[in-house]
Each structure stands twice: as structure tokens, then as C-alpha cells.
Amino acid sequence: MNNLQSLRGMVDLLPAQTMSWQFIESFARKHFRKASLEEIRTPILESTELFARGIGEGTDVVGKEMYTFLDRGDRSCTLRPEGTASVVRSILQSGLINQGPQRLWYNGPMFRYERPQAGRQRQFHQLGIELFGFDSVQSDVEVIAIGWDFLKGLGLKDLTLELNSLGTNEDRKNFRTRFVSWLEDRIAFLDKDSQDRLTTNPLRILDTKNEETKKLLLDAPCLQNSLCTKSRERFEDIQATLKFLEIPFKINNELVRGLDYYSHTAFEITSDNLGSQATVCGGGRYDGLVSELGGPETPAIGWAIGMERLILLIEKELNLVNSTPDIYLINKGNQAGEYALFLSRALRQSDISVEIDHTDSAFSKQFKRAYRSGANWAIVLGDNEIVEQRFTLKSIKEKSDSNSKSPLFLFSQIEKLITYLNERT
RNA sequence: GCGGGCGUCGCCAAGUGGUUAAGGCAGCGGCUUGUGGCGCCGCUAUUCGGGGGUUCGAAUCCCCUCGCUCGCCCCA
Structure with a gap:
């Protein structure tokens, strides 16, 4: 350490x-x-x-x-x-x-x-x-x-x-007087802590954990009777x-x-x-x-x-779970990274939470992280998407085959994406 | 302030005097220039909280110290 x-x-x-x-x-x-x-x-x-x-x-x-x-x-x-x-x-x-x-x-x-x-x-x-x-x-x-x-x-x-x-305060003062004089008559039977407390804070003796003292206190004057x-x-x-x-x-x-x-x-x-x-x-x-x-x-x-x-x-x-992003944004390549940033702002402005992968590592690694992030959706941005001016949306939660044919969207159609996500989630 | 238990990699740990300190998780790289919890391969502790001592030899034994943890006291 x-x-x-x-x-x-x-x-x-x-x-x-x-x-x-x-x-x-x-x-x-x-x-x-x-x-x-x-x-x-x-x-x-x-x-x-x-x-x-x-x-x-x-x-x-x-x-x-x-x-x-x-x-x-x-x-x-x-x-x-x-x-x-x-x-x-x-x-x-x-x-x-x-x-x-x-x-x-x-x-x-x-x-x-x-x-x-x-x-x-x-x-x-x-x-x-x-x-x-x-x-x-x-x-x-x-x-x-x-x-x-x-x-x-x-x-x-x-x-x-x-x-x-x-x-x-009056009640406690009366009780304290009675209690202390009662204890002083039996001081030899008290445990060490209680003996010390007799002078410092006698009322706390009532809280003792010592079994012997507890037994002794059964017969002690009690605060209730002094009220x-x-x-x-x-x-x-x-x-x-x-x-x-x-x-x-x-x-x-x-x-x-x-x-x-x-x-x-x-x-x-x-x-x-x-x-x-x-x-x-x-x-x-x-x-x-x-x-x-x-x-x-x-x-x-x-x-x-x-x-x-x-x-x-x-x-x-209780069983509380940590919050997860709605979308995990997978991207590879410098230009894709810039588009990812652009896209993340548009989504966040529509109250959709987004986590961007900044590692530029292999797609397979990014998918692994996407899964672990707990996000329901992944958006993929790579060279192909840049060339074709689109991005790929995939469902992580519903792992069915049909999701690999998820609809594609033009960058200019972010609103459509937002609507789509809101309907799906 | 006083007791008990415990400190080995980022995390969980095996190891109780003998050559290079298991294993798992996480991480990174690869198998697979771009597709999912899995699998396989590789990499990641010259060092066991710190210091001193005993010994040919110490993570292992002894002393000191620091830290964590549970309990006492007391309180939320």
C-alpha cells in the first residue's frame, strides 16, 4: 500500500x-x-x-x-x-x-x-x-x-x-440523587465501568452490558417512579x-x-x-x-x-442496480470518432444517455464493452458508415437475428432515430 | 483508550523454512482490418504492508511498526 x-x-x-x-x-x-x-x-x-x-x-x-x-x-x-x-x-x-x-x-x-x-x-x-x-x-x-x-x-x-x-430536568435531578445513593450502598457489587460512571454520568449505568450489574439493577429505583x-x-x-x-x-x-x-x-x-x-x-x-x-x-x-x-x-x-447508458457508441477511426461526438450531443439533448467508446480498439472488443456497459442499444460507426453516410443501430438486449438487420439511418435523420428509440424503450 | 482476527498483482486468493511465488476475475494483444456474454493462445508480482533479526536459505520463524477489520466503551 x-x-x-x-x-x-x-x-x-x-x-x-x-x-x-x-x-x-x-x-x-x-x-x-x-x-x-x-x-x-x-x-x-x-x-x-x-x-x-x-x-x-x-x-x-x-x-x-x-x-x-x-x-x-x-x-x-x-x-x-x-x-x-x-x-x-x-x-x-x-x-x-x-x-x-x-x-x-x-x-x-x-x-x-x-x-x-x-x-x-x-x-x-x-x-x-x-x-x-x-x-x-x-x-x-x-x-x-x-x-x-x-x-x-x-x-x-x-x-x-x-x-x-x-x-x-427536575425529575431527573430527583432520580439521580436517589439512584446514586442507592448505588453507593452497593458500590462493591458494581463492575468497574459502572463504578467509574457513578461520578461521571450515573444515568448511563442503566445502559450497562455487564450481566451481574444488570441483575443488581433489577431492584434499583427506576426513573419512571421518579417522574x-x-x-x-x-x-x-x-x-x-x-x-x-x-x-x-x-x-x-x-x-x-x-x-x-x-x-x-x-x-x-x-x-x-x-x-x-x-x-x-x-x-x-x-x-x-x-x-x-x-x-x-x-x-x-x-x-x-x-x-x-x-x-x-x-x-x-433492497436490491438496487446502478444506472446504465441507453446507448453505447462504438466507433473506429478518426472521422468516425468525430461523428460519434456529434451524434452523442444530439442524442443527449433529447435526454438519451450515451456512452462513447474512446479506445479506437478492435470492434470485437468494443462490442464486449458495449455488452458489459448494460446499454440496451449499440450504435456502430466505422469506415463503411462514413462512406455511406449512415450509422448502424443494434439491439443488445434482444439478441435475436432480426436485430442484425436493424434499420439504417441517414445522419440527417437523427430525429427519426430518437423517435425510434423512444418507441422501442 | 482497551481486546480479538487479518495484511501475497487492480480484485479474490493458494502457498506454513528449500531450486523460476499456483489459480480465478478484471485488463491488454491475438485467433477474427468490422460485429456480441462463449472458446482457445499469449502478456501482466525479481516479490509477499513496512523495517530489523535468526538461518547456507524466509511470504513462511522472532521482534518492532503501519494499516484494515470486528468487538468493548459510546453513539447515528
């Missing part, structure tokens, strides 16, 4: 993959348009402070996963690790926040300094939506439904919607509304989103067809974020889909 390689965790999207990406992106645009969401595009680079304040100093993302550096003016800059903080900053800066509720979507690269594995890269892409200015139960459910319908609409199966409520009546009723309303819409879900009380700004509704859509990183869509409500970043108190809710994970599912569950 030479040393000109992409950086670790930064991957190229080769022609074999871009078909799937385009498929998802165009489906997303249609889907979001129907949901009356507008696209927003924000810079990839932001001030470090935005993420530190928005995501939370104590989180792993801010603590050890950010691509942060000083620019030439000694400002601390960070490649965005997620989209929400930037979107909030943008609507505050532009004043959109004062123009009524906002319904937005975005799509773009995000960066986190982690060890790559299946379904995780250092540069990855998130497709997300954010609604600002709504606090109703219905707005939560609409956001979930938009995500659910999007993934279902793509044709994916084996999806599970997992749901939890984190309550208000105030209002929070609890709200969560029940969410569930009832999802049932009304016939969107299946599973309550997962261990679901604790890793970013500080979440409150009330938290959800993930997972798939069995991913590796250990099973979450394809994650989101929730974050009523405190806008004010945290200096704006007016504004309720907000959204989600993000990991594009690479979605691609994994699409490639596994």
Missing part, C-alpha cells in the same frame, strides 16, 4: 454505493416535503463552545470524541459531532426563532474521533429533522411517525421502535397516540440518550440487521436546549438517522 490513503474512519463512496445514497436522499426530499419540513444547511465547522454548551461538558462526545483544533486566529474550532446544536445556533443567529414555529430537516457529514467498527466511522452522515416551538404530545408523535414512516417507506423490515421518557405526575401522564398520552396511529413500540426504561439536552420523550429505532451498533434512528425532545444556547424558552423535538447504518440496511434488504 502506498501512503496516500484516506484517514482512518474516513471512507470514500465509490460508484457502486452512490446509487443507494441517491435513492435515500431523493426519497428523503420527497418524504420531508410531504411533511412540510424545510431544509437547512449549516457549516461543518463551528466554535467549540457551541458543542460544549449544547451537548454537555460531561458527555463522551464532548469529552473525548471531538475533532477540535485552533485556527490561525487561535480560535478553538470543532468539526460538528452532530447537527442539532448547529441548527439551534443558526435559527437564533438568523432570527428565524422569532418567526413562529420551525419545521426543519438537514443532511450532512458529522465527525467523531472514535475507533471505527461496523456501522461507525469517524466521518459519518446524519439525516435529521427538528421541530421548534411545539410542546404538544401530538408534535412528539408526529416526529416519531415521520421517522418511522420514512424507514418503512424505504421498504425496510425488522424495525423496532423503542420508547422512554426522561421526564423534566412527576405530569410527566407520567404525558408519557402515557404519547403511548396512547402511537397506538391510535398503529405504530408499534416497545417501552425501554433503560433507554437513556447520551446527550445532555434530552428531556421527556426519548426514542430509538433499531434493526436486527445491523451489527452491534443497532440504532439507525435516535431522537427525542430537548426543551431546554434553545434557552441554554441563549435563546428564548422554546420547546423542541427531533431525530437523526445514521446514513451509513441506513445504507447497510438498504444494501442488505
Whole structure:
């Protein structure tokens, strides 16, 4: 291997993959348009402070996963690790926040300094939506439904919607106090990771993978019991509304989103067809974020889909084929090459896609490539055609003998050819 | 940051101490100055991720290093 390689965790999207990406992106645009969401595009680079304040100093993302550096003016800059903080900053800066509720979507690269594995890269892409200015139960459910319908609409199966409520900041504070003191009494029975988290991020202990700790936690105080009546009723309303819409879900009380700004509704859509990183869509409500970043108190809710994970599912569950040209233009000889160029422009102007063979190699080779190109038709231009002022059209797809007697056309009759092709394809 | 697996041609690979490193795909040329997935013939790695060591002899054994990959952590 030479040393000109992409950086670790930064991957190229080769022609074999871009078909799937385009498929998802165009489906997303249609889907979001129907949901009356507008696209927003924000810079990839932001001030470090935005993420530190928005995501939370104590989180792993801010603590050890950010691509942060000083620019030439000694400002601390960070490649965005997620989209929400930037979107909030943008609507505050532009004043959109004062123009009524906002319904937005975005799509773009995000960066986190982690060890790559299946379904995780250092540069990855998130497709997300954010609604600002709504606090109703219905707005939560609409956001979930938009995500659910999007993934279902793509044709994916084996999806599970997992749901939890984190309550208000107040609820979580109360729970944290009870939970930590309960754990401190049993600290000796905790695994090492959980002991560490007791001081850094105790709520995440609920997510432990350690079997012993899991058993221990069965008797632990749970967040649900610390929710105030209002929070609890709200969560029940969410569930009832999802049932009304016939969107299946599973309550997962261990679901604790890793970013500080979440409150009330938290959800993930997972798939069995991913590796250990099973979450394809994650989101929730974050009523405190806008004010945290200096704006007016504004309720907000959204989600993000990991594009690479979605691609994994699409490639596994769907069968997309790369596009092929309509016509492969075989030509040999300098003059034929010039005519081929001329002809290709006329055809392309009529929305017919054409691939020209520029190799000037033996006709037999060019035919082989024509076949492999996947084109339905081949046009042959050589000395004979030049002399006789015509070209030969052959069907590649229908390989019958009659095609060798395909009609001939004068150069001046390109329109006839176009009509003919349109009728045949 | 911590574990496991793996690096032989553009791609997929066989080869586990002994003379010139299989094979397949793709590519190029020919059989066939101009007609189709096939067939046949020929060409394409002085070298096995990189560096050092052991040995008469290393792709094969040892050490170091780089990279990829899967998992932990965490998240999309």
C-alpha cells in the first residue's frame, strides 16, 4: 500500500454505493416535503463552545470524541459531532426563532474521533429533522411517525421502535440523587465501568452490558417512579397516540440518550440487521436546549438517522442496480470518432444517455464493452458508415437475428432515430 | 483508550523454512482490418504492508511498526 490513503474512519463512496445514497436522499426530499419540513444547511465547522454548551461538558462526545483544533486566529474550532446544536445556533443567529414555529430537516457529514467498527466511522452522515416551538404530545408523535414512516417507506423490515421518557430536568435531578445513593450502598457489587460512571454520568449505568450489574439493577429505583405526575401522564398520552396511529413500540426504561439536552420523550429505532451498533434512528425532545444556547424558552423535538447504518440496511434488504447508458457508441477511426461526438450531443439533448467508446480498439472488443456497459442499444460507426453516410443501430438486449438487420439511418435523420428509440424503450 | 482476527498483482486468493511465488476475475494483444456474454493462445508480482533479526536459505520463524477489520466503551 502506498501512503496516500484516506484517514482512518474516513471512507470514500465509490460508484457502486452512490446509487443507494441517491435513492435515500431523493426519497428523503420527497418524504420531508410531504411533511412540510424545510431544509437547512449549516457549516461543518463551528466554535467549540457551541458543542460544549449544547451537548454537555460531561458527555463522551464532548469529552473525548471531538475533532477540535485552533485556527490561525487561535480560535478553538470543532468539526460538528452532530447537527442539532448547529441548527439551534443558526435559527437564533438568523432570527428565524422569532418567526413562529420551525419545521426543519438537514443532511450532512458529522465527525467523531472514535475507533471505527461496523456501522461507525469517524466521518459519518446524519439525516435529521427538528421541530421548534411545539410542546404538544401530538408534535412528539408526529416526529416519531415521520421517522418511522420514512424507514418503512424505504421498504425496510425488522424495525423496532423503542420508547422512554426522561421526564423534566427536575425529575431527573430527583432520580439521580436517589439512584446514586442507592448505588453507593452497593458500590462493591458494581463492575468497574459502572463504578467509574457513578461520578461521571450515573444515568448511563442503566445502559450497562455487564450481566451481574444488570441483575443488581433489577431492584434499583427506576426513573419512571421518579417522574412527576405530569410527566407520567404525558408519557402515557404519547403511548396512547402511537397506538391510535398503529405504530408499534416497545417501552425501554433503560433507554437513556447520551446527550445532555434530552428531556421527556426519548426514542430509538433499531434493526436486527445491523451489527452491534443497532440504532439507525435516535431522537427525542430537548426543551431546554434553545434557552441554554441563549435563546428564548422554546420547546423542541427531533431525530437523526445514521446514513451509513441506513445504507447497510438498504444494501442488505433492497436490491438496487446502478444506472446504465441507453446507448453505447462504438466507433473506429478518426472521422468516425468525430461523428460519434456529434451524434452523442444530439442524442443527449433529447435526454438519451450515451456512452462513447474512446479506445479506437478492435470492434470485437468494443462490442464486449458495449455488452458489459448494460446499454440496451449499440450504435456502430466505422469506415463503411462514413462512406455511406449512415450509422448502424443494434439491439443488445434482444439478441435475436432480426436485430442484425436493424434499420439504417441517414445522419440527417437523427430525429427519426430518437423517435425510434423512444418507441422501442 | 482497551481486546480479538487479518495484511501475497487492480480484485479474490493458494502457498506454513528449500531450486523460476499456483489459480480465478478484471485488463491488454491475438485467433477474427468490422460485429456480441462463449472458446482457445499469449502478456501482466525479481516479490509477499513496512523495517530489523535468526538461518547456507524466509511470504513462511522472532521482534518492532503501519494499516484494515470486528468487538468493548459510546453513539447515528
